[in-house]
Amino acid sequence: xxxxxxxxxxxxxxxxxxxxxxxxxxxxxxxxxxxxxxxxxxxxxxxxxxxxxxxxxxxxxxxxxxxxxxxxxxxxxxxxxxxxxxxxxxxxxxxxxxxxxxxxxxxxxxxxxxxxxxxxxxxxxxxxxxxxxxxxxxxxxxxxxxxxxxxxxxxxxxxxxxxxxxxxxxxxxxxxxxxxxxxxxxxxxxxxxxxxxxxxxxxxxxxxxxxxxxxxxxxxxxxxxxxxxxxxxxxxxxxxxxxxxxxxxxxxxxxxxxxxxxxxxxxxxxxxxxxxxxxxxxxxxxxxxxxxxxxxxxxxxxxxxxxxxxxxxxxxxxxxxxxxxxxxxxxxxxxxxxxxxxxxxxx
Amino acid sequence: xxxxxxxxxxxxxxxxxxxxxxxxxxxxxxxxxxxxxxxxxxxxxxxxxxxxxxxxxxxxxxxxxxxxxxxxxxxxxxxxxxxxxxxxxxxxxxxxxxxxxxxxxxxxxxxxxxxxxxxxxxxxxxxxxxxxxxxxxxxxxxxxxxxxxxxxxxxxxxxxxxxxxxxxxxxxxxxx
Amino acid sequence: xxxxxxxxxxxxxxxxxxxxxxxxxxxxxxxxxxxxxxxxxxxxxxxxxxxxxxxxxxxxxxxxxxxxxxxxxxxxxxxxxxxxxxxxxxxxxxxxxxxxxxxxxxxxxxxxxxxxxxxxxxxxxxxxxxxxxxxxxxxxxxxxxxxxxxxxxxxxxxxxxxxxxxxxxxxxxxxxxxxxxxxxxxxxxxxxxxxxxxxxxxxxxxxxxxxxxxxxxxxxxxxxxxxxxxxxxxxxxxxxxxxxxxxxxxxxxxxxxxxxxxxxxxxxxxxxxxxxxxxxxxxxxxxxxxxxxxxxxxxxxxxxxxxxxxxxxxxxxxxxxxxxxxxxxxxxxxxxxxxxxxxxxxxxxxxxxxxxxxxxxxxxxxxxxxxxxxxxxxxxxxxxxxxxxxxxxxxxxxxxxxxxxxxxxxxxxxxxxx
Numbered sequence: 001x002x003x004x005x006x007x008x009x010x011x012x013x014x015x016x017x018x019x020x021x022x023x024x025x026x027x028x029x030x031x032x033x034x035x036x037x038x039x040x041x042x043x044x045x046x047x048x049x050x051x052x053x054x055x056x057x058x059x060x061x062x063x064x065x066x067x068x069x070x071x072x073x074x075x076x077x078x079x080x081x082x083x084x085x086x087x088x089x090x091x092x093x094x095x096x097x098x099x100x101x102x103x104x105x106x107x108x109x110x111x112x113x114x115x116x117x118x119x120x121x122x123x124x125x126x127x128x129x130x131x132x133x134x135x136x137x138x139x140x141x142x143x144x145x146x147x148x149x150x151x152x153x154x155x156x157x158x159x160x161x162x163x164x165x166x167x168x169x170x171x172x173x174x175x176x177x178x179x180x181x182x183x184x185x186x187x188x189x190x191x192x193x194x195x196x197x198x199x200x201x202x203x204x205x206x207x208x209x210x211x212x213x214x215x216x217x218x219x220x221x222x223x224x225x226x227x228x229x230x231x232x233x234x235x236x237x238x239x240x241x242x243x244x245x246x247x248x249x250x251x252x253x254x255x256x257x258x259x260x261x262x263x264x265x266x267x268x269x270x271x272x273x274x275x276x277x278x279x280x281x282x283x284x285x286x287x288x289x290x291x292x293x294x295x296x297x298x299x300x301x302x303x304x305x306x307x308x309x310x311x312x313x314x315x316x317x318x319x320x321x322x323x324x325x326x327x328x329x330x331x332x333x334x335x336x337x338x339x340x341x342x343x344x345x346x347x
Numbered sequence: 348x349x350x351x352x353x354x355x356x357x358x359x360x361x362x363x364x365x366x367x368x369x370x371x372x373x374x375x376x377x378x379x380x381x382x383x384x385x386x387x388x389x390x391x392x393x394x395x396x397x398x399x400x401x402x403x404x405x406x407x408x409x410x411x412x413x414x415x416x417x418x419x420x421x422x423x424x425x426x427x428x429x430x431x432x433x434x435x436x437x438x439x440x441x442x443x444x445x446x447x448x449x450x451x452x453x454x455x456x457x458x459x460x461x462x463x464x465x466x467x468x469x470x471x472x473x474x475x476x477x478x479x480x481x482x483x484x485x486x487x488x489x490x491x492x493x494x495x496x497x498x499x500x501x502x503x504x505x506x507x508x509x510x511x512x513x514x515x516x517x518x519x520x521x522x523x
Numbered sequence: 524x525x526x527x528x529x530x531x532x533x534x535x536x537x538x539x540x541x542x543x544x545x546x547x548x549x550x551x552x553x554x555x556x557x558x559x560x561x562x563x564x565x566x567x568x569x570x571x572x573x574x575x576x577x578x579x580x581x582x583x584x585x586x587x588x589x590x591x592x593x594x595x596x597x598x599x600x601x602x603x604x605x606x607x608x609x610x611x612x613x614x615x616x617x618x619x620x621x622x623x624x625x626x627x628x629x630x631x632x633x634x635x636x637x638x639x640x641x642x643x644x645x646x647x648x649x650x651x652x653x654x655x656x657x658x659x660x661x662x663x664x665x666x667x668x669x670x671x672x673x674x675x676x677x678x679x680x681x682x683x684x685x686x687x688x689x690x691x692x693x694x695x696x697x698x699x700x701x702x703x704x705x706x707x708x709x710x711x712x713x714x715x716x717x718x719x720x721x722x723x724x725x726x727x728x729x730x731x732x733x734x735x736x737x738x739x740x741x742x743x744x745x746x747x748x749x750x751x752x753x754x755x756x757x758x759x760x761x762x763x764x765x766x767x768x769x770x771x772x773x774x775x776x777x778x779x780x781x782x783x784x785x786x787x788x789x790x791x792x793x794x795x796x797x798x799x800x801x802x803x804x805x806x807x808x809x810x811x812x813x814x815x816x817x818x819x820x821x822x823x824x825x826x827x828x829x830x831x832x833x834x835x836x837x838x839x840x841x842x843x844x845x846x847x848x849x850x851x852x853x854x855x856x857x858x859x860x861x862x863x864x865x866x867x868x869x870x871x872x873x874x875x876x877x878x879x880x881x882x883x884x885x886x887x888x889x890x891x892x893x894x895x896x897x898x899x900x901x902x903x904x905x906x907x908x909x910x911x912x913x914x915x916x917x918x919x920x921x922x923x924x925x926x927x928x929x930x931x932x933x934x935x936x937x938x939x940x941x
Contacts, residue, residue, distance in 0.1 A: 215450055283420070286540035290429060294544060299436060303443070312443045313353055358564070360724040361578035362705075362736050364557035368579060369586025371549045376591055377599075378542055380527025381606040383550055385634035386654070393658045410665035429540040431637060433547020438638030440548070441555035450643040453562035453630060467562075467646040470629015471636065471653025473621055476661045478633060480672060481618025482608050485632035486550075488615070490580065492608055494587035496682045496693060499610030503619040510623020515569035518628055522566040 020338060023080035025330035028168045030073030032194025032326065033201065034110065035165030037066040040198055040246075041117045042157030050144060058239065060125040062202055063118035063157075070110060099170045106163050113156045120144060120153065126232045165191030172337060180275035180333070180340035183264055189257040190330075196250035197326040200300070203243040204319025209235040240314055244304045247322065251301045258293070275340035284336040292332060296325015356445040372494060379426070382491025386478035388431035390414055395422045410479075455522040466521055526600040532832075551638050560638040562630030562646055569627050571715040574708035581701040582739075589746040592694050595756035602756050612675040629653065690757075691750035698747030702726070702740055769852055778848070779863035780835055782872045786893050789814055796833040801847045802866075812837065812869060813897065820847055833858045841865035874899025 044058040078084060095101035123130035123137045130136045143149055169186035176182065208223060227234070265276035279288045300318035307314050358364070375383055394414035398405040405411040415422045442448050454463040478484040481503050483492070489507060492500020525531045529539050557579045558564040567573035594600035626632055629650045631639055636654070639647030665672075683690040709727045722728045726740055772778060788796065789812070800807050800815040807817040820843055834856060836844040844861050851859045862869065871877075874897055876890040891901035 219450070281535065281537060283537065285537035286424060286429065289541045290432065290544045294541075295432075295436065299440075302440075306444070313446070313448075315443060315448065317439065317443070358558035358575075359556040360721075360736065361557060361575045362582050362724070362726075362739060364553055365579035365582025366586050366739060367553040368550070368557070369583035369590070371546060371553060372583060372587040373590040373594075374549075375546050376587065376605050377526040377594065378528050378546070379539060380530040380604050383546070383634070385632075385637065386658075389633065389651075389654055390658050393655055393662065397659070397662065408662060408665065409669065410662045424540060426539060426543045429543035430547035430550070433544040433549075434551035434554070434634060434637045435547075435641045436544075437548035437551025437553075438555040438560060438641035439551075441552045442560060442638075442642035445556075447555070447560065448643050450645060452646045453639070453644050454646065455563065464646055464649045467629050467631075467650040468653035468656070470625045470627075470631070471650035471655075472657030472660070473625030474629060474631075474633060474650075475654040475657025477618045477621030477623075477625055479618070479658065479661045480668075481615045481622065482611070484622065484634065485580075485626075486634040488608060488619075490583060490587075493580075493584040494591060495605060495607055496588065496690070496697070497607050497610065498677060498680050498682055498685050499608060499612065499615040501682060502610075502612060503615045503622075506616050506619025507623040507626065510620035511569045511627040512623075513620075514624045515566075515627050519570065521628075522563060522630075523570055523572075 020080070020334055022331070023076040025327065025334045027073045027077040027080070028171070028190065028330045028334070029194075029197070029327045030069045030076070031168040032165055032190050032330075033197045033323075034066045034070045034073065034114075034194075035161040035168070035191060036194040036196070036198025036250075037062040037069070037201075038110070038114060038117070038157040038161030038164070039195060040202065041066070041114075042154045042161060045117060045120065045157070046151060046154035058202060058243075059121050060118055061205060062198070063114045065201070066114045067111070067118070070107070070114070074107065099167060099174045102163075103167045103171060106160060106167055109156075110160050110164060113153065113160050116143070116153045117157050120150065124233065126230060128230065128232075162191065165194045168194070172333070175337075177342065178275075178337045178340050179269075179271045179342060180265070180278065180337040182272065182275075183261055185257055185261040185264060186333075189254065189261055192250050192254040192257060193326050193329055196247050196254055197323055199243050199247035199250055200319040200322035203240060203247060203314075204316050204323075206235055206237060206240045206243065207314050207316050207319065210237050210240075210314070241308060244307055244314070244318070247318070248301055248304050248308070251297050251304075251322070255293075255297050255301075258297075271340075271342055275336075278336045278340055279332070282336075283339075284332050287328065288332050288336075291328035292325055295321050296328055297322075300325070353446050355447045355449075368490075369494070372490060376494075381426070382487065382494070383430065384427045384483065384487035384491070385431055385434065386475065386484040387414075387487060388425070388427040389475070390479065391422055391425045391428050398422065455520070457520050457523070463521060466518065526594065527604055530601075530604045550634070551641070554635055554638045555642065559635040560642045560644060560647070562639060562644065565632075565635060566627060566630050571711045573716065574712055577708050578705055581704060585698045585701045585743050585747070588694055588697060589743060589750060592691065592750045592756050593746065596691075596750070596753050607679040607681070609679050610677040611673065612677060614672050614674065689751075690755060691753050695747040695751035698743055702744060705740070769849070772852065773849075778859070779861045781863055782869045783890075783893070785812070785835060785862060785869075786873045786897065790893065790896060796835055798835045798837065799847070801836055801838050801843050806839070810866075812866070820850075823847055823850055832856070833860070835860045835862055837862035837866055837869070839866050870899075873897060875902050877902045 041059050041062045119136065119139050120143045121140065123140045130140075143153070166187035169188070169190035170184075172178075172181040173183060173186045209227070212220070262276050262280065265272040278284050300321045303312070303315070303318045303321075306312045307318075372383055375381065391414045394405065394411040397408075397411055398415055405415065414425075439448075452460050452463055454460070474484065478487075481488060482499070483489075483503070485507065488497075488500045489504040491497075493504055528534065534542075554560070558575055559579070564573060565576055568576035591600065591602065591605070595602040622632070629636075631647060631650050633654060636647045636650045640651055677685070681690070682688075683693045686693075706727050709725055722730070722732070723734050724736055726737060785798070789798075798812060798815040800811050800817050801820045801823065802817075803819055804817060807815075807819075811817065815837070834851065836847050836851075836859065838844040838847075841861060841864060844865060848859055848861055864872075873890075874894055876887070876894055876899075878884075878887045878901075887901070894901050
């Protein structure tokens with residue numbers, strides 16, 4: 001019997017309410033994925049000689065996908081904003097203590113960095129496009145002729161990728177009212193989850209592009225027509241094991257970070273123990289263990305290990321599972337975080 | 348990506364595969380106090396989909412209501428739904444380890460793809476209906492109930508074989 | 524440790540879903556290993572060219588059956604707690620026939636179609652789509668079929684109970700029958716497919732050597748024979764009770780619950796306990812506490828709730844409830860409480876509370892609200908000499924201001940079967 005609505009009953013104040021729906025987890029996932037694609041592209045650009053840059057996958061397709069994913073993610077974020085017309089105001093100020101402010105400026109710098117990385121090898125990767133727009137060849141030649149510029153683009157991608165990946169985690173960690181998110185490990189966790197998603201995505205693209213007699217004819221036809229229309233060069237399959245191996249390292253680190261994240265909560269206050277309990281035994285335990293840990297990390301880890309030891313052939317399955325697990329991690333952490341509570345510990 | 352021998356491995360001996368299956372079933376009895384199942388998961392999925400699309404309609408249907416629970420948690424958080432997810436994962440793992448992954452249509456040499464797929468769809472629909480009339484499918488009734496000496500399950504199991512043998516002659520072109 | 528683990532409260536619902544996934548992986552793995560991801564191999568059963576379906580299915584059945592029997596017989600597994608799908612004779616015959624027809628036309632059953640779809644079989648995926656369509660269609664016509672679907676009910680019943688034979692004897696009979704069926708199947712395969720059986724994978728092939736497969740068959744037959752000689756697998760008759768422990772518990776105050784606390788729980792809409800009324804059905808029909816379920820003492824069997832469920836027992840003055848308390852304790856329930864003072868106390872303290880001199884007025888105000896919530900009426904000081912007021916009608920009026928959920932019926936359990 002509530003006769004008086006005090007602040008504790010106000011639905012906009014009570015922190016047990018779920019204010020964030022699907023947009024925020026989708027944005028966090030895509031942000032992490034873009035961060036991963038940037039870091040992989042940047043590192044490949046820095047460490048490999050031009051001729052060995054597996055031209056298409058890491059250094060061109062990755063950044064191009066990154067641009068698309070970032071735009072999608074920003075759109076999801078925009079959908080979540082209450083005052084959509086005021087979005088420009090984010091760029092009229094810089095608040096050094098606010099992760100939101102950091103984020104909006106990082107996002108602004110990510111676009112040119114990704115674009116520069118993609119342009120460096122675009123004419124080799126998609127010759128048909130270069131024939132139509134000769135300016136692309138000029139840009140590419142301009143970049144590749146200057147080693148320092150190439151290195152600068154590479155380092156900018158890595159640095160911005162790391163910043164973006166960590167920022168997606170800090171964004172949640174900065175919200176003190178939700179005990180589940182009170183951990184500095186969320187930053188690295190989301191960074192490595194993004195890296196594993198990016199490596200898996202690129203690996204998946206390679207698997208799709210490789211000739212495969214087990215695939216039905218219509219799928220092969222679709223894929224080859226896609227290649228013909230885009231005029232893209234065939235992908236270098238040698239990047240496959242590299243990406244699968246990298247993905248395995250990222251997944252292992254992600255798993256370790258996830259363990260440390262939960263351990264940190266379990267050794268903290270009762271409120272944080274309770275918050276971790278939401279994932280470990282509480283209402284989010286089954287989806288967390290099955291979708292995030294089982295299907296999202298352990299099974300792809302097993303499959304990729306078997307692929308790398310040549311026990312099984314490379315399939316699309318790890319890529320699909322890792323991407324799915326990445327989304328599940330954000331969805332569950334955002335949902336469970338909104339349910340975690342400073343007040344529950346009182347009763 | 349070098350490719351060593353990738354020809355499909357032979358299946359396991361039926362008795363040993365059955366023994367393994369029996370141990371899994373026994374583990375399910377011991378751990379959960381219930382057997383295995385499959386069709387129930389798909390019923391839950393259909394009920395959840397109906398509930399998402401037309402909540403009022405699904406709420407009034409006594410059949411859906413049974414699978415939707417009391418609304419305190421998602422109906423998809425169901426034992427059989429998670430079990431069937433595992434079946435997909437386990438089947439894939441076994442298939443990929445034995446090089447048996449292949450996009451193909453299982454059929455005899457005397458039938459083309461389209462009619463085979465039409466028959467697969469029809470068979471699936473009949474199975475769905477039959478499983479709901481009988482309160483279970485080959486996993487939930489025949490296997491589980493068979494091991495528990497359930498009266499209904501044994502009647503069901505004998506009828507499955509009877510029904511299949513009775514019709515086998517008429518669809519022989521599909522398989523032989 | 525007692526099995527089934529879940530029903531003895533070793534872990535909760537969430538953990539059970541994680542285990543479901545793990546058990547499912549093993550299930551899918553063995554189905555695929557057996558070759559059941561291939562519609563051709565499955566359908567070959569019905570043309571006598573490859574009888575794997577029969578062999579795999581019956582090996583699995585006799586393995587699990589002897590295993591269940593032995594674990595139950597040694598007292599590890601409580602067989603009465605393993606869920607048994609209720610029997611409806613005619614619907615299960617009709618459903619079975621339909622399923623058989625669907626099996627040979629579609630090439631799969633629901634479980635094997637998952638495995639076939641997971642290994643890339645397009646017909647398996649189409650089959651799954653067909654099944655979803657069939658289920659959807661069935662749901663739409665369900666209301667008109669309901670009477671048929673619930674006809675010829677025999678309840679949860681096993682073959683030994685139906686035919687009044689010993690459980691163990693029937694286990695042995697089924698094992699022998701299965702082994703005979705395997706021999707017949709191998710003979711039929713040789714006849715129709717003309718294939719020479721692999722001597723290592725066959726039970727009947729010559730030369731006669733003690734191959735691993737034959738060891739398995741002998742092992743199962745020996746277990747079946749042991750079962751035939753070993754008596755009933757059900758636990759009910761052989762409960763061991765630590766009387767000292769039980770007496771200690773009984774003398775402990777913490778086994779009872781005050782009526783006011785129960786009233787609060789019901790108003791809060793808590794559903795983490797089961798309120799069980801052990802009086803007769805007629806008494807229950809005339810009045811019962813909201814959310815209570817009626818289980819007269821005589822029909823109080825062990826499988827109405829999981830062993831870790833909090834149970835609150837009530838009867839008129841508490842005597843019958845106390846008897847039920849002992850019964851449930853002996854059957855392994857651990858958190859069983861008595862409504863202290865029984866329904867009599869419920870009436871005096873919750874439905875018709877009287878103000879007392881020492882309690883503050885505010886406390887009585889709250890009691891009065893609770894009483895109104897349950898359809899009772901607080902007694903003013905002057906009326907204390909009046910005769911006991913009549914119990915309220917069933918289904919107490921819902922107060923508009925009552926918290927949501929408080930008057931909802933207890934949550935409906937989801938279906939357990941397939």
